[in-house]
Amino acid sequence: MYRLIISWICWVRILGQSRPNIVIFMVDDMGIGDIPCYGNTSVPMENVKSLCTNGAVFSHHTTVATICTPSRAAFQTGRYPVRMGLAGQENTPPVNIFTAGTDGLPRNETTFGKLAQRAGYFTGYVGKWHLGLNENWHDDMLHGPLGHGYDYFFGLPYTLVEEFDNTDGFFTLNRFSLKYFVAMMALLAPLRLFLNRWTFFLVCIMQASLAWFLLEHFSIIHQENWWGRSPFMYKFLNSYLMEDRDVVEKPILLHPLALRLAKKSMDFVERRAKDRSASPFLLMHAFAHVHDPLHTSWEFSGSSVEHGKYGDALIETDHCVGLIMDKLRELNILENTLVYFTSDHGANIQLGKHGGFNGPYRGGKGNGALEGGMRIPGIIQWSEVVQPGMRISEPTSFLDILPTVAELAGADTTNLHLDGQSLLPLLKGEQPSQQTKFLHHFCDSEIFASRFKYADTVYKFIFREPKLDHSGLCSGGSGALCKCYGEEILTYDPPLLYRIDEEPGERLMVGHNSILYSVLHGIITTEKERLTKELDDTKMTSQFADKSRVLPKPWLQPAYFSIQYKEQN
Numbered sequence: 001m002y003r004l005i006i007s008w009i010c011w012v013r014i015l016g017q018s019r020p021n022i023v024i025f026m027v028d029d030m031g032i033g034d035i036p037c038y039g040n041t042s043v044p045m046e047n048v049k050s051l052c053t054n055g056a057v058f059s060h061h062t063t064v065a066t067i068c069t070p071s072r073a074a075f076q077t078g079r080y081p082v083r084m085g086l087a088g089q090e091n092t093p094p095v096n097i098f099t100a101g102t103d104g105l106p107r108n109e110t111t112f113g114k115l116a117q118r119a120g121y122f123t124g125y126v127g128k129w130h131l132g133l134n135e136n137w138h139d140d141m142l143h144g145p146l147g148h149g150y151d152y153f154f155g156l157p158y159t160l161v162e163e164f165d166n167t168d169g170f171f172t173l174n175r176f177s178l179k180y181f182v183a184m185m186a187l188l189a190p191l192r193l194f195l196n197r198w199t200f201f202l203v204c205i206m207q208a209s210l211a212w213f214l215l216e217h218f219s220i221i222h223q224e225n226w227w228g229r230s231p232f233m234y235k236f237l238n239s240y241l242m243e244d245r246d247v248v249e250k251p252i253l254l255h256p257l258a259l260r261l262a263k264k265s266m267d268f269v270e271r272r273a274k275d276r277s278a279s280p281f282l283l284m285h286a287f288a289h290v291h292d293p294l295h296t297s298w299e300f301s302g303s304s305v306e307h308g309k310y311g312d313a314l315i316e317t318d319h320c321v322g323l324i325m326d327k328l329r330e331l332n333i334l335e336n337t338l339v340y341f342t343s344d345h346g347a348n349i350q351l352g353k354h355g356g357f358n359g360p361y362r363g364g365k366g367n368g369a370l371e372g373g374m375r376i377p378g379i380i381q382w383s384e385v386v387q388p389g390m391r392i393s394e395p396t397s398f399l400d401i402l403p404t405v406a407e408l409a410g411a412d413t414t415n416l417h418l419d420g421q422s423l424l425p426l427l428k429g430e431q432p433s434q435q436t437k438f439l440h441h442f443c444d445s446e447i448f449a450s451r452f453k454y455a456d457t458v459y460k461f462i463f464r465e466p467k468l469d470h471s472g473l474c475s476g477g478s479g480a481l482c483k484c485y486g487e488e489i490l491t492y493d494p495p496l497l498y499r500i501d502e503e504p505g506e507r508l509m510v511g512h513n514s515i516l517y518s519v520l521h522g523i524i525t526t527e528k529e530r531l532t533k534e535l536d537d538t539k540m541t542s543q544f545a546d547k548s549r550v551l552p553k554p555w556l557q558p559a560y561f562s563i564q565y566k567e568q569n
Contacts, residue, residue, distance in 0.1 A: 020382060020408060021272075021337040022116070022282040023324065024401075026075070027317055028068070028128055028159070028291040031347025032375045033359030034314055040357070042306050043314050047322035048379075051341050055381030056390035056427055060458065060501065062397045062451075064419075065442050066345045066366055066373030067481065068130050068159055069095035071398065075344070076111040076131070076148070078402030078420040080442065084109050085540035086131070088444035090485040092544040093227040094366075096132055099157045099238050100552035103543035104132015104143025110416055112405040114149025116282040119409035124268045125150040127261050127286030133157045134556045139245040146244060150284070154264040156252065157558075158238040160291045162479075164252060166231035175230055176216045184211040220551065227550055237552055240559055247558045249565035254295035257288055258313075260565075262320035266327045273331040282405070285324065289317045292354055292479075310354050338382040338408065340401065346373040349472070350479055360504045362472055366481040368443025369465030370506060386427050393501075394432045395451060395458050396423060397439050417538075438527050443484035445542060447532070450524055451500060459510075460500040461524050464491050494521060 033039045037052030065071040070081035070088075081087045084106050088094040096103055105111070113123045125145040132143030145153040168174070188207055192200050214220065219228030229237075240250035265285045272281040289296075294309035296316045304311020321341070328334040347356025349364035349372065356364075363370025378396060380386055399420030406413045407422045426432065441449040443464070451460040466474045466482040466489055474482035483489060497510040497517055510517050543549050 018336065019119075019121075019280050019410065020384075021280045021333060022121075022405060022408065023269075023328070023337055023339045024282075024284045025287070025321060025324075025339070025341040026072075026127075026284070027287045027289060027341075027343045029345070029348050029356065029365060030290050030314070030317075030343035030377075031349075031356035031358040031364070031372070032343070032361070032377050033357035034290075034347065035377055037379070038377055039359045043304060043311050045314060045318035047318045047325060048341065050325075051321070051339065051379045051381050054383065054388045055339070055379050056386045056392055058378030058380075058392045058394075058396050058423075060393055060395045061342070061376050061378030062374045062395065062439060062441070063345045063376050064374075064397060064399060064440065066364075066368055067094050068344060070442065070444075071344045072129075072131055073105060073109075074419075075398040075401060076105065076113070077109050078112070078399050078416070078418045079109070080399075080419050080440065080535075082442060082445050082535060082542075083417075083539050085543040087442060087542060088484070088544045089542045090444075091224060091226075092444075092542060093550060094444060094481065094484075094544070096130055096158075096544075097227050097229075097550055098552040099133045099558075100138075100554070100556040101132070101550045102135055102143075102553070102556065103546070103549040104135075105148055106540065107135075107142055107147065109148070110402075111148045112402040113145070113282065113284065115402065115406050115411040115413070116409045117149045117151065119411040120279045121409055122152075122272055122279055122281045123150045124152040124265075124281065124283045125155065125286070126153075126265045126268065126283065127155040128159050128288050128291075129153075129155060129157050129286070130159045133558075138556050138558045141245060152244065152268060154243045155241065155261065155286065156288060157240070157242060160254070160288050160293060161234065161238075162293050163231040163234040164239045164254060165293050166235050168230070168232045170232060172216060172230070172232065174216070175219075176212065180215055180221060181208075181211050184215075218551075220547070226547065237557065240563070241565065242558065247563055250559050250561070250563045253565065254293065256297055257295070258316050258320055259297050261285070261288065262323045265324050269324065269327050269333075270331065273333050282409075285320075287317055287320070289313045290356065292348070292351060294354060308353060310356060335383040338380065338385075341377065341379040341381075342398075343376045346375060348479075350474065350476075350481070352478060362505055363468075367466060367474065368441055368446070368448035368482070368484060369462050371460075371500065371504060374441050374449075380423070380427060382427070387429075390427075390429075392426050394426055395437065395439055395453060396426070399439075436523075438524075438531075440528075440531060443482070446484055447528065448484075450528065452524070452527075454520060454523070457499055458501050459520055460498050460506075461520075462492060462496040462498075462506070463528075464489055466490070495524075497521070 036049040064074045073081040073086040135142035141147040217230040217233040239252045290313040294313045296312045300316040346358045346364045349355045358372035361371035363372035367373040403422040438452045448464045449462045
């Protein structure tokens with residue numbers, strides 16, 4: 001009771017004075033078991049540990065999708081990604097593949113950056129975006145951060161991938177198919193009847209060059225994996241850094257990237273703090289770490305004794321958190337700054353020692369059914385309001401961040417069809433709403449699992465899940481994503497049911513013949529039918545199913561030549 005009274009006093013005092021600054025940290029591909037307050041004891045992460053100690057820890061925090069683009073779309077908008085066509089379907093890419101495509105976060109979607117901007121905040125986005133970039137021209141940013149409510153952007157329009165380490169040249173024969181090449185050349189044979197020898201020869205040379213280019217660097221003639229690309233082309237099209245609308249480095253130099261991003265966030269904070277007439281700010285710092293390839297600056301290489309390159313990346317991530325937190329402290333604005341720390345989904349256990357740790361949970365990145373892919377850290381520090389050491393066990397998710405930011409900023413969400421709820425009542429120590437809150441988890445466009453609280457217990461249904469091998473991995477080998485469709489998927493009718501907080505490993509099920517199962521199955525069936533009908537009536541068709549949107553266009557590519565980054569003083 002004493003804590004609750006103190007919290008309310010602080011809350012009333014803060015709201016009477018000013019709105020808080022907001023800093024959001026999102027790590028890429030980090031497992032919930034990788035950080036101190038969720039079980040990590042073998043990688044030193046003192047700065048994140050400080051957030052845990054001085055803030056509120058959400059012990060049942062989830063994402064609705066377990067791969068990058070749909071997860072980040074949900075995070076930015078507070079809505080299921082299938083609503084805006086940013087979830088895959090069968091025989092489509094699962095994420096945004098080319099920055100020069102036109103798929104991306106639709107213009108009519110509202111991000112928390114846009115809400116904060118409308119409410120008078122100055123907004124910045126530093127780091128990984130991966131939600132599309134341009135629509136009509138190479139710098140219109142209609143799908144990028146500047147088109148979605150952020151006043152400043154420095155970072156990666158795409159993500160990190162192993163191909164960014166590739167050293168292949170343009171002229172290769174690694175993916176070339178002689179069979180398809182001959183077939184494409186044979187199409188020219190009838191032209192010989194109408195063209196003279198030299199003209200026909202020239203046309204053949206042009207056709208041969210085009211055929212080689214398409215066969216070697218793309219896969220558009222294939223029915224499956226039509227979005228495939230060569231390592232060279234993957235790097236050429238997607239490896240670059242931007243500041244606002246300008247490309248400032250191409251390709252990305254990976255070793256200094258994390259510290260470079262941290263410096264840009266520090267500079268952003270300092271500029272805002274030194275402007276005495278400035279409005280409050282919102283900064284989203286989206287780490288490129290700890291997605292592979294695991295490159296760190298030289299000072300952190302070899303710093304993890306037990307966990308190799310992955311541990312090095314975690315330690316550098318923690319260092320960058322510390323740099324930005326120190327800057328807030330130095331500028332005397334930390335106390336009235338809400339800081340949120342999370343990951344976009346679980347660790348990629350398909351990568352083995354280069355993947356990370358998901359604590360007691362099975363599954364990982366790409367597995368749309370099991371907890372390891374969807375349980376994520378959630379930490380909020382706000383010194384003037386949030387009591388240090390709070391643990392919040394209510395089921396919460398990514399979808400709740402936009403409503404939280406909106407309430408902090410005083411922004412109106414009346415006309416937004418949100419799927420989340422503000423976290424502020426929980427942070428104030430209020431009792432959670434008695435209304436049943438459902439959280440649904442997707443693999444591409446399919447609902448694989450759902451959870452809700454009933455009689456003070458959180459229950460989770462699993463409708464479908466990918467087959468796992470004896471080591472708990474999906475088929476396909478190291479780095480392969482779990483499937484969402486096809487023979488590798490198990491479908492359960494009736495679905496599996498778990499008391500998920502009591503059975504985090506999802507092995508001991510609630511019996512199908514029990515009265516409890518019958519009651520809960522009726523509840524989730526009604527809810528799933530309601531949501532499915534609503535989505536069928538209102539959702540946008542998957543953008544990833546449209547080849548004309550996914551495949552790159554030359555006029556949307558921001559840069560073609562190498563650009564060396566120039567550090568600014």
